[in-house]
Amino acid sequence: MNRFILYSTLVLGVIIAQEPVWPTDTGKSLKSNYGEFRHRHFHMGIDIKTGEKEGASVFAVEDGYVSRMVANFKGYGRALYVLHPDGKTSVYAHLSQFNPKLERFLKYYQNMNESYILNQYLEPNKINVIKGELIGYTGNTGYSFGPHLHFEIRNEKEQPLNPQTNGFAIDDRQSPELKELALIPLGKNSRVNGSLLPVQMPFFRNPDGLYELADTLNIFGPVGLSIRTNDRRQGFSETYQLKTIELIIDGKLEHKLDFDVLDYNLNDRVQLVRNHGLHRLNLGSFHNLFHLKENPKSTVQSDHLSGILKLPPGYHKLIIKATDANGNTAEVSGWIFTHPPIDLVIQDTQQNGNEITFNVQSKSISIPLKNITCYSFSPSGFADKKIDPLRIKKKDGGLMVTLDKRMIQDRSLQFIAKNIMGTFSLPLHWHPHNIAIDYNAKPDIKVNQTAAGIIVQIETGNMGTAKPSLNLDSPQKLTDVVLEQIQPYTYISEALDAE
Structure with missing residues (x-):
């Protein structure tokens, strides 16, 4: 003994x-x-x-x-x-x-x-x-x-x-905090919930304390994910960096960040790990869970996993797992549905006293619409507010949406719908007939660099159904650029190559 x-x-x-x-x-x-x-x-x-x-x-x-x-x-x-x-x-x-x-x-x-x-x-x-x-x-x-x-x-x-x-552990029993997911279109025709632009979606915690997505994500084409998250330690107010973040789709590891080794010679590549576009716009500090092949890599990124999602049609299980240096973990789970966005059309409108009803139908797909959201825009193009319909009724696979006319006087409307499979629509816009047009208004043109390419944004400054046209003049030829309406006054181009 x-x-x-x-x-x-x-x-x-x-x-x-x-x-x-x-x-x-x-x-x-x-x-x-x-x-x-x-x-x-x-x-x-x-x-x-x-x-x-x-x-x-x-x-x-x-x-x-x-x-x-x-x-x-x-x-x-x-x-x-x-x-x-x-x-x-x-x-x-x-x-x-x-x-x-x-x-x-x-x-x-x-x-x-x-x-x-x-x-x-x-x-x-x-x-x-x-x-x-x-x-x-x-x-x-x-x-x-x-x-x-x-x-x-x-x-x-x-x-x-x-x-x-590496020998200098501290007492930490608190799991990481998961805040928000950003979905980044990476291709010319990529869509996230029907949009060509990045979409941010907050996480929520269910009664069991587990993180979940608030809704099924609808994507089409190559898409990258970024996550806003941090770590805390019990009894302290500071937020810290995580040790690893893993992206898992249908049980398969698609990307991993591992803060284990850094390199002074590669220090500026922080801009490839943190989403520079979102950070530049003060939208938050996000970790990129994807890597574009034309970019160099940091030591924290996976050598052989790009993380770019090119998923076949259908539903896919999403899991993101965050782990701190003490092994405390947090996970968020949800579903991704891969399908191109649907087109909407207003087949007719009916007016009765102070009410106006829009018959909103899917233009080409027979799958019934499930829900719809309506936003109003002021005559100057300002996103006014979300409008709660008086009634929504199902009809022939579409939706009859009744609004209070007094709530939308001199307002343009935007409808975004979702069908029962989880596919989002492209934005649908409606303008009142008795609109005043300022013929002296000049369009405002902005050029933005995105992960998918260069996007040109045009703000017309006027209500109405007239659609602007955009041409790019190069030494070789004059090229027409396809524009898509994303708000009553705003159009954007498809992603253009920098060349």
């Missing part, structure tokens, strides 16, 4: 000895974690809180030697790099000062170079440190916005690794 206790004690002692030392004595509260999105780069390490004060002790996390010391007014400010026997390097940045021995080396090299700014690589084993040794003090030097310790672990290639999965 005593021999067993001795053996167990020895094994436990070895396990404990293998754990690295936490790099500072201010606790394990993180201001930022690994892989977070910055303006034009990823965050390459973890930022450890120091109580908004400078001067906390900084320790060597393992045995090794100081391979590099840096002093600068920008970047990492004062920083130390310690190379360890396993080939990894630990980085300690934004320090206020080094320990007295290292400060003497710093002053020596600064005097020798006649400059405060220093980026000195040192000979192996010239300055050895032992695990747990005090090597410096936390600060706020360089590009730092408040006292903290920036800490990194790098591999033999100088690529930053995720510290939280």
Whole structure:
């Protein structure tokens, strides 16, 4: 029995000895974690809180030697790099000062170079440190916005690794939060819920606490998905980057983001992982779950999985799984229905007192309509409001939609319907007959770059059924461009090639 206790004690002692030392004595509260999105780069390490004060002790996390010391007014400010026997390097940045021995080396090299700014690589084993040794003090030097310790672990290639999965785990029992899904048309004729433009759809949690989509998604053609999500830790207000996000369709993994290894040489590729278009328009910070073949890849993206959905007609099961560095997970599930959008037509209208009834039918498909939504637009083209019909009745596979005439006076209308299979319609528009036309109004033309190509948007500034035309003049020929009405006053082109 005593021999067993001795053996167990020895094994436990070895396990404990293998754990690295936490790099500072201010606790394990993180201001930022690994892989977070910055303006034009990823965050390459973890930022450890120091109580908004400078001067906390900084320790060597393992045995090794100081391979590099840096002093600068920008970047990492004062920083130390310690190379360890396993080939990894630990980085300690934004320090206020080094320990007295290292400060003497710093002053020596600064005097020798006649400059405060220093980026000195040192000979192996010239300055050895032992695990747990005090090597410096936390600060706020360089590009730092408040006292903290920036800490990194790098591999033999100088690529930053995720510290939280490489020996520096923190207590975290809270699952990631899933916020919203964006669907991005990627082809000239791609559609999302009948639209050529990206569509955002929030998630909701059912009574069991599971995330679900509010409705079946209707897509056609190549489409990419992006997700807005973040991670939290119990008792803290900060939001953090996730470890992995997986896109699964019909039980098959289609794409995966894994924040395990980053590369300084590829740091600007954050714009390929974060959806740049949505971020630029202040619509949120979304993770792209697809990769376009013409773009280079980041280290966090799958090598062989594009994530571009080119699904056959029918229903498909969607699952997105998000996991943090501690293994806490969250999933959202839903259904995708692949089918081209349907065309609508108003066969006739009937007026009775203060009521007007629209007979809305599918133009070419016999599958009955299930529901319909109506929006009004002001004479200046402003999206006024969603209108609740007085009544909706089914007739011959279509819908009889009765509205209060007083609610739509001098208003244009837009109808969007959905059939019983889950297919969305193209927008259907209606204008009153007694409209005033401003013949001096000039169209407003905008050009937007999207994932599918260049889209030209024309806002006519007038009610009415007249459709604008668009021609592209090139040295070779004059090309007609097909326009589609997406609002009573707004038309967009199909996605055009940049060439």
